[in-house]
Amino acid sequence: MSTRGKGSLFVEPDCDAARQWFREKPKRMSDKVMSVAEAVRRFVADDDYLASGGFGGDRIATALLHEIVRQRRQGLSFAGHTATHDFQILCAGNDTGRGQLLKRVDIAYIIGLEARGLSPHARRVVESGQIELCEWTNYTLALRFQAASMGVPFLPVRGFAGTDTFANSAAARVTCPYTEQELTVVPALWPDVAVIHVHESDCFGNCRIRGTSVSDWHVARAAKKLIVSCERLISNEEIRRDPTATTIPFYCVDAVCHVPCGSYPGNMPYEYYSDEEHLREWLTVERDFEAYLAFVDRLIFRSTDFEEYLNRCCGTAKMQDLRNQELYPS
């Protein structure tokens, strides 16, 4: 069996370089509240490696993802860790006459929106061969973030071996020095920038997430730059009343954007359910390329901000219905 998958390593697992970055990262507790446009302008650069929090269509940073597309970032690498609607949004920056937003993708799960079906445009983008791919699984990508958050170059896992998924990854095989068992190891992954949507944050970036954290505890700590969007901006006194509830500390965070309904059309636990009607519209309209171009032109490129998108797609009554579906499912 080959000892190293043939996939490309998009980020070198250099923990000392990461330590140096984190040493120099400003850790003063300063007010980081800014607009989505400013946060993306300042903290997302062309050719960055991007990670997106949540679970594809659940607690995603929609406003920040739209803005990355709207500002036409180019040549990004991306961690596709159950990337569903988030990946679908980013694909609007490829093959739509505005250069190439995505260049390289570490894949665990892309293109599909789970039970809802496959995204025709994401398929077009990926099947055309314009993106360099490397295969992983949800857990091994999560483990790569975990290694990075621990500040070590790799972590072992007992799965993943013997498959073409492994063969097309950049994982490696090692023998355990204690048990002599065969193990797979995965390299640490420090994203240049991560975007995460949270329930509450104070102005310094102390954040609370309710419900499942997916991989965000590690993504937040692994990311060199972190932009959070929040449903509610709360006071530092409120954070201090219940430190147990803090899931991301201020020193990991570079920008805080106040975006109510910011996971729309995705689900936000204890706030609102996913807008299945609108997600279906994305999938349907993508089948017709011309219609799709007009759709993203109107909803993303020509919308000034996320609020405009929200007003176009989801009025007050509909949002109230999504809130009811979330809190009182029947």
Add this chain to the structure above:
Amino acid sequence: MTTPTYTPMELMICAAASTLEDGAMVVVGTGAPCAAAMLAQKTTAPNLTLMFEAGGVGPRLPRMPISVGDSRTFYEGLMATSMSDIMETCQRGMVDYTFLGGAQIDAYGNLNSTMIGDNYQQPKVRLPGSGGASDLGSLCWRVLVITPHDRRRFVEKLDFVTTPGYLDGPGAREAAGLPPGSGPYKVITSLAVLGFHEETKRMQLESLHPGVTVEQVQAETGFQLSCRSPLEVTSEPTAAQLETLRRDVDPHRYMIGR
């Protein structure tokens, strides 16, 4: 023969539910597996613990989730945790079952959910990829598959091995470093229930659904099947299963309407 009063999908969900014993732990996805686990919980296995890969544990599912990460996966749940916590609970040996699917399955229960075609760089069809499947298929004790049965899916050779079954035969999982004693357990299809031969690790017929013949199953399978002796007939859904499935599990007929 009487006309069945249930659909093939209902039979598959009920057969899958019957394999889950009370007190077991199972990681489920959306769709038929979730319906099967919910049905088991409401009938024969009230203490079945449902887990979802994004971190939901022990929900009182109000209805079927759309995403394995949506908030229904921990609605009135016991815990909302992380994906790593779920996978590591599997890795340390606490999880009995998982349900997986795929575009292709071979005789050793290996699964493909990555691509169709013979060139990885230029696939005929790109599929989503592993997601958590390869992890769960490696780390849970027993893997269950619910799938339609046809030659397009049951193939001699997969275009891509996404998730390990018994790989290329006896001892291969262990040699690859996967936990000993784990692997594919049952494949519940639209025609039959299949298991795996203890020694050869190849898929074999265990029971035929009522009215189905061995020849019919073989004709829809791209590799040679053996039969366990005695070959049985799949139990029909009980009245209680059907009533619960239709009334409480899937009242909107998302799955059973297919």
